[in-house]
Amino acid sequence: MLGLTARRLGARAAAAAAAAAAAHGRLFAAQRAALSSLVYVETKGADGGFDEGALSAITAARALAGPVTAVVAGTGAAAAAKAVAAVEGVAKVVVAQDAAYDHALPETTASLLKALQAKEAATHVFAPHSAAGKNVLPRLAALLDAQQISDVVAVESEDTFVRPVYAGNAIATVKSSDPVKIVTVRTAAFPAAPASGAAPAPEEPAPPVDAAPLSSWLGEDVAKSDRPDLASAKxxxxxxxxxxxxxxxxxxxxxxxxxxxxxxxxxxxxxxxxxxxxxxxxxxxxxxxxxxxxxxxxxxxxxxxxxxxxxxxxxxxxxxxxxxxxxxxxxxxxxxxxxxxxxxxxxx
Ligand SMILES: Cc1cc2nc3c(=O)[nH]c(=O)nc-3n(C[C@H](O)[C@H](O)[C@H](O)COP(=O)(O)OP(=O)(O)OC[C@H]3O[C@@H](n4cnc5c(N)ncnc54)[C@H](O)[C@@H]3O)c2cc1C
The missing domain is CATH 3.40.50.1220 (TPP-binding domain)
Structure with a gap:
């Protein structure tokens, strides 16, 4: 491809193009070296429960070379962080212990993730393709002027992902040129990351985020059942x-x-x-x-x-x-x- 470009541009222009390509290559290599991911973990209640779909999102994030930082948010964040810190592949846990992040309201939670993406210079943000993930990540993508990559079933590389389309009747391989990739993960396609058994990852508190609450949680009407949850039932x-x-x-x-x-x-x-x-x-x-x-x-x-x-x-x-x-x-x-x-x- 470079040879064809040289014939078209002439020797000096080709040399400039080659230098630019080399610089781009160095930049790309630098970006590769700096890969890092955030994984959003939705908490459930105050006593340490969390959406275990996040464990599949952690597995997806681990397909990339960089460190994985779990962001645990909500009233139960401190309790849930203990379990998340023990998960294999988690390098750090950011604990956002604040009722403002309960129920995954996108206005507050997306602002938190945006602030953390900047602080950590994260190249990727992952979440399960759950109601919460589908609620929060599109707003984050809009705030970062990025195109969300939804419901992925495989991570091919740092910019290439596989996702079903047309109700699963076709499989699309999509390549994103956005500087930050915003990805929701089909949890059934990635095994849950197990507890590591090693020393737990360090925890640190999330910075305060000035997110004006544009919406508020009024209540929910959830069918109670003692049966296994549909999403995780064997x-x-x-x-x-x-x-x-x-x-x-x-x-x-x-x-x-x-x-x-x-x-x-x-x-x-x-x-x-x-x-x-x-x-x-x-x-x-x-x-x-x-x-x-x-x-x-x-x-x-x-x-x-x-x-x-x-x-x-x-x-x-x-x-x-x-x-x-x-x-x-x-x-x-x-x-x-x-x-x-x-x-x-x-x-x-
Ligand atoms: C945009 C869109 C989204 C949709 N999303 C979903 C979705 O998420 N999930 C979904 O399920 N559908 C969805 N649908 C609807 C879907 O197209 C079908 O209409 C629906 O799945 C049919 O449900 P069913 O198989 O129970 O009923 P039917 O198609 O009516 O089938 C009933 C079956 O039961 C059998 N049967 C009847 N009596 C007996 C008996 N006594 N013993 C044993 N077998 C018997 C019949 O032979 C038949 O095969 C969607 C449709 C659209 C347009």
């Missing part, structure tokens, strides 16, 4: 439209409880009011990749498959032998769910 049992009613969903809950599974649903089941909408799996719901996914009375529309097709083993129960779900199922049972599922639950 097994998921999902029901579809065929379950027919909220009462009919009992067969789904019974099987799930028998095998210690989380419960999911198709959008048709959610829209019909058979279960809470937090259970929806799919393009516009949760994305899961458990070891075992049992789809009951679900046809297998592409929007549903977008949320579960990376599951390790897929079992489908459907009375229609030609239902599309069977095309991706490892095991299939053709028949009436109201006969098969109670029998299965009883026999397990």
């Amino acid at each position: 097994r998921v049992v999902s029901g579809g439209r065929a379950v027919k009613s909220a009462e009919g969903f009992k067969v789904i809950y019974d099987l799930a409880d028998k095998i210690g599974a989380g419960v999911g649903a198709s959008r048709a089941a959610v829209d019909a009011g058979y279960c809470d909408n937090s259970l929806q799996v799919g393009q516009t719901g949760r994305i899961v990749a458990p070891e075992l996914y049992i789809a009951i009375g679900i046809s297998g529309a592409i929007q549903h498959l977008a949320g579960m097709k990376d599951s390790k083993v897929i079992v489908a129960i459907n009375k229609d032998a030609d239902a599309p779900i069977f095309q991706i199922a490892d095991y299939g049972l053709v028949g009436d769910l109201f006969a098969i599922v109670p029998e299965l639950t009883e026999k397990i």
